[in-house]
Amino acid sequence: MHATSLTFFAIVSAALASPLPRALPTPVSTATAKTYLSQLTVTVDSNVPAYARSAFKTWDIISGNCDTRETVLIRDGTNVVTNNACTATSGNWVSPYDGVPTTLASDLDIDHVVPLKEAWISGARDWTDAQREAFTNDLTRPQLVAVTDNLNQSKGDRDVAKWVPPLASFVCTYVRAWVQVKYYYSLTIDSAEKTALTNYLNNC
Template sequence: MARRTRRPASRAANWRVAGLLRGRYGWAVRIAALIAVAVAGVGEVRQSEWFYPVVQPFDRSLYRHWVDADGDCQDTRTEVLIQESLEPVGLSADGCTVARGRWYDPYTDQSFTEPRDLDVDHRIPLAEAHRSGADRWDPARRQAFANDLSHPDTLIGVDRSANRSKADGDPLSWLPSAWGYRCRYVERWRETKQRWGLGEDLLEGWWIDGIGWMCRHLGD
């Protein structure tokens, strides 16, 4: 199943198909279809390189991350924690790492004060980006993606257990435990992929379209 870049025309076609599901049994059909897509899509096999051939196998070392781009001794992780803290952070004696602060994690709807309890999550996991088109990027673009501080949705400080539960899954295999954030999560997932020119596979696209439909019609 080849990856494809989402286009407005294809999205419009998906909505036309969704329009056909109106009527007496429309709700039941829509819900059954979403469940079927979820069942079909969950699991490591769907996102393996067997289904999505890449130019070269994924390796995290291809995406040099947590660099100190501006040479101030604060790496990308530290910069994110400083930016996202709800109060002025306390730094280590050398000023290179964050010792304390206060952060809100929308994935779990919890607050944290200890930086060691947080992971900085790549909204689009590196492995997912790789199989979505980043396998063809040069090293400079991969590093830029892995350390992107230009937009607040690319990197986000979250509960480390939530981040590790997500692993390299897309919204079809993982969604935040905080129900109130799920609509925003898939919306920002798609926006981040589009911003970086990354593709969606067919099941991923259908699932995101379905969640988007429910969010617009039923609310968060």
Template sequence: MLELATIADEVAAGYSRDDWNHWIDQDGDGLDTRQEVLAAESLQTPEISENRVRDGQWASFYDGRQTSSASDFDVDHVVPLNEAHQSGGWAWDALTRQLYANDLTFPDHLIAVSASSNRSKGARDPAEWLPSNPEALCTYLAWWTAIKVRWELSMDPAEHQTISRYADNQCAGTRIDLAAADAGTVQITVAAQTPPTDAQTPSDGSDCHPAYDPCLPIVDDLNCSDVKELGQAPVTIINIGQDPYRLDGNRDGVACT
């Protein structure tokens, strides 16, 4: 996917956060985009009142911090709005900027993280900032790359060089599936480059996700409720830190307990 990215200098002038309309209630259910992300990423059924998520259980992907209060966490644009502006969003119309700022169609475009990690990151790209949680590094870089290509945003030379260096070394086992590409958009899964074992292969011969034991189906997204309905909980994370469905909130290697 890095080979699909355009390398270009950034356009820093002209950014205004007010030009990127968020958070909006896209489906009219009373929850705006921030609340939708908090509700979806809570590790237990959250308390919702007056169209706000109040209490639940969250684990910050960037630094591993946990909380039961939604107000402690920010909802982060993995590729920040200012970075999107500098990388090509400066030329977008208002509707495209709104769609980007509230994108829930790719589940890792927006994530709930600790306020301190979000403030630390700011608008910096991977050449300037990386998550302190080492188990998050490769997945974060895969998300970043996928979002940049998906939205046809460029990378500056230092940004591209940094991601490429990790892709060739520490993150060489991370893969992005490009099979489902349509009109410039890409659906992705991120997984360790680990061949499925016999225990991970379903008896019917269907595809099986190599990141988990027992076998989980390869789908766009999966949560612990789905896993329990399949009768496969608890689930072992084969390589801690490679958890594309984000089932292991406390990063202990055992998910959906």
């Protein structure tokens, strides 16, 4: 990982010891994202060995009874009420990908900005299970966000050359977050992905 002395295990330990976050991490600036992008390795994606969702453990317990999903729902919503199991029973959320509001936590998925299969084919296949678990539950980088469930499902595992949020005002935030996550975890990009990222960042 770049610019850090923390191991993945230290990241997990810090997350478990920390209070619940209250704000979505802000991605790096456009200028910084451009610098990071220039330093990413461009290569062909590899799915050998084949991706398996089970290689990425979700969800971790973050604080008390609150796991990663519930932590993001609390962070990204307003007036969120939870029961003793930390399940969100009510609240107000607006999906930043499409601007759609909801009062039902069941309408929301927790999206991995850089999808798990995308991480796998761009380097995570070589990580340990603990490293993949830390990535999957990362609340420090702008990698997890509560979004409309059917939109998240339509995104699937596509990278930015094939999918960005339909809400135009969020696209710059999304691509800056994408680059930051890929840079932090030393993940690679393919040539179409780099072209798309470059074009989006030039228009931010």
